[in-house]
Amino acid sequence: MKLKHLFLGFLFCLATALHAQTNSKEVLFTINDKPYYTDEFLRVYNKNLDLVKDESQKDINQYLDLFIGYKLKVNKAYKLGLQDGKQYQNELKSYRTQLAKNYTTDSKVTKELVDEGYNRMQKEINASHILIMVDENAAPADTLAAYNKIISIRNRILNGEDFGTVAQETSQDPSAKENKGNLGYFTAFRMVYAFENGAYNTPVGMISMPVRTKFGYHIIKVNDIRANRGEIAVAHIMILKQKDGQDVPTAKNTIEDIYKKLQQGEKFEELAKQFSEDKSSASKGGVLNKFSSGQLSSEEFENEAFALTKENPISKPFETHFGWHIVKLIDKFPLKSYDDSKYELENKISKDDRSRLITNSYNEKLRKKYPIKKDVKLYNAIVKTVNDSFYDSKWTVPTDMKKFSGSLFYVASKPISGETFLNYIQSQQKSNLKIKPIEKVTEKLFDSFADEQRSQYNNDNLENEFPEFAAVMDEYRDGLLLFDLMDKEIWQRSKNDSVGLKAFYETQKEKHVWKTRVHAELFSSTNLDLMKKVLVMIKKNKTTKEIKDKFNTKDLVNVMSSEGFYEEGADALPKDTKMEVGISDISHKGDYYFIVKINKVLPPGYKTLEECKGKLVNDYQQYLENNWVNELKKEFTIHVNQDVFEKVKTQIKNK
Known part of the structure; x- marks a missing residue:
């Protein structure tokens, strides 16, 4: 799933610039007579221009070819029916719901509530x-x-x-x-x-x-x-209050003995594990979740905790209605800045009664945008069907619904039937409305129903009303399909097609060649005199372990070593290292001195498939994709409007 998000994120980062696009559109090319327009091409090209590292992709002719290839793949996905997949449909619906929030709320009221909430939190x-x-x-x-x-x-x-x-x-x-x-x-x-x-x-x-x-x-x-005191993180040791009749030391005596142990230097965490009777925190050294004023059910505990400082981090024993406590300060967290709090506050508002203010303001705008006129005759007929059994959730819609199937009202051009309203009334019986007489209930439900229908129509019509919303949805829709298609046709195949990968490797050997390599041991230190002694030991065939045991201690590392195969020119090797068996002189780079002991030299040669598999799989994927796109160009009929393309070139050149 993370790979998909990265893929789509790169592909559709252009969404943020959609508001600024005002290009007129002409048909740039067709695929099986389906038109693709200049505005989309220019939007994608201009947004991605600074993102691509491959200079060939900045060439307008090359980019058109890439863009056509992209659209060919999308057409292929539709041809294969990938758009009908349940997972695809659910993910697209989820994305649209999230994106639509920016268009189906009152941002002004939301900001006012965020400002108010943050100011009050002070x-x-x-x-x-x-x-x-x-x-x-x-x-x-x-x-x-x-x-x-x-x-x-x-x-x-x-x-x-x-x-x-x-x-x-x-x-x-x-x-x-x-x-x-x-x-x-x-x-x-x-x-x-x-x-x-x-x-x-x-x-x-x-x-x-x-x-x-x-x-x-x-x-x-x-x-x-x-x-506002902000939030605080503490640990505590708690001894529960004694129950009547228990012949054991008092809770107060016990907590005072623990406090003496703390003063003698014993660790708070260990004493908490051993003695604290708060079972939920004792095993964690008494650590509690951070809290703010009013979150705990003991104001005494909160006040003692917030009174602690870095200079005096442990409280004296104190009593609450739970028992006796000692509290240790871990950290204090002041209120976050407005910018750091904004997202959290918006989230709280969405789950709070405040959200009604946003909804009401939004509904008021929609009432002005989509005024409705109900069919009074049909409405009165509906009112007559609703009776007091509604209050007991026993009311049912009429058996014969045909006479209620007409349009009760219109939201813009969309008819809303009386039957739909009757079903809505039935669904609201558990809302516990007690308004009387029952006609008042029906009237209130009609207002709510009308608001819902306006909101639904507005949501459904976002693509028609906001070109930028439609463009983002089109891009995301195609991107999801393209990801599924690429995974099916290219990525999984490149991983699982061992025969094809091996055959491809045979054609690519010349690109995957080792330079001269050595098996070597590297020694380094910042102390030149010490390295001279290391060199003497190496020449006496002392092992790496013997060398490190001699010069390193438990607390001090004077000599570092590494061992492995190194290719000529590798960064790990000191410059001018001779690629031959033997022991080098001491070389110097920056603050370090180096000695290289070469045990074996491997001549240049081809890398095995396993040694270059990562790069080879990437190349194989590109190879498969290029061949696949060529096949798609044969499968679909493509026509580029060259005159229009020349206009696009001129527009980009003069920008």
Whole structure:
């Protein structure tokens, strides 16, 4: 798969320049009467001009031949039916979906949300809340009752009652009984977006107006705001709190004994492995995944961790509701820059409630772009078929759908039938819509259905509306086919055709020849006096091991050696090395001194097939491809419009 991505990446890097192309187009050549135009040829030629290293490919005549060869291969792929392959279809669909995202979103709103998110991430907010639950699809009466209740609670606090006490009494968030509604510190993307907005838009010490989320209505009190502390990586040793009745040393005594061991110089990691009762981290020396404020369920632990410094990297023992801990600082990670955060923030936004703002803005644009007028008579007939069984997910479409098969509305020129809308209604029964009467449900579903149909039409029509999108898709479509075809016709064949490769080798021997080679041992050092002693030992036929044992120690390498076959002129050999058996004098290059001991000389000769196989396989692939293209030129009828080609040459020359 990586090879395919590299292949396609090189072939289609031209996509980024497509917006700038404004060439008029004429038919440059045909293959079996299928036209290929000058605009595509010029676009590819101009984009690839600085990428190719082979000067022949910059020659316009040569490049036309290459381009025709490329299109011949694509035609062959279609002729073989490779475009019908399931894997090909899935990969093409996946690529189109990814590419279409650039055309089916509101980039302005996305940037505004990225900016907002990054700015908010500079701060951490400590807030408390009170929640009155109400379903987001609740009936208006239930919604109003919840709203009035939260307003009443807010008034109690504004009139002087303590927020925490009222939270314990009234909040329907179960944790409020323990934490008095205090959520600790958090930053952007930690809470649902509506709640985050309420928190960030409320001054310190103030109580927000009711904030509606999918959970219900909240009022928020902002207790504190501080600079974001970033992320931190630590290791810890934890001793769990004792259970009642255990006749063992207390957790506090144990952690204090461990702390004494640390002060005596024992290693934190080993003590963590031996004593820590956090089984998930003990085996790793106590190392935890890096975290930021609000990610752990213990604010005490976070505060102790963030208080550590390089000068004081280990905490004293401290207690949390889990037990007793000692924490060691590994590293701190400040907030990333805007540019480094941008991709991550866009990804978070796509998975966050914020994405609705982008979708809503995009839908609003499409409503203006594709206004619709529904067939009122058909719509009313559909409304009459929908009844209260919808609320229990028991409603079914009418048995006779013929009278609903007409066009309910048009998106541009595309008709959307009433039958399609009825099927959509049935599919939405589990959306938990509680709006009443049922006609209101149908009305809401119609609006959503119309938005979906506009979006689908717009997506399907991208090739017609955006020439650059169509061009990129054409290039990628052909590239995928070409990869599969090349793999089938050339690459696999060159690897598996041992008989053909051997026959090709016999015709290419003259290109794969060894110069004179030697089997040699090379010795090197930066110390000339030492090398003189090495030379004496070599002349006494001492082995390489004996030489290295004499001059090298456990901590110091004074002499290096290597052994192998070296071709005349090899970089590894000192310059002017004599290609003959014997021991060289000491030579000098840069900071190093060398001695070469040649044991054997091999005369020039042909490389074996195995010795040149890598290069030979590449040459064989090129040979097969050239012959194959020649065969394709016979299989397909090609006609080049020479007059048009001359115009193209002039255009390139005058550029």
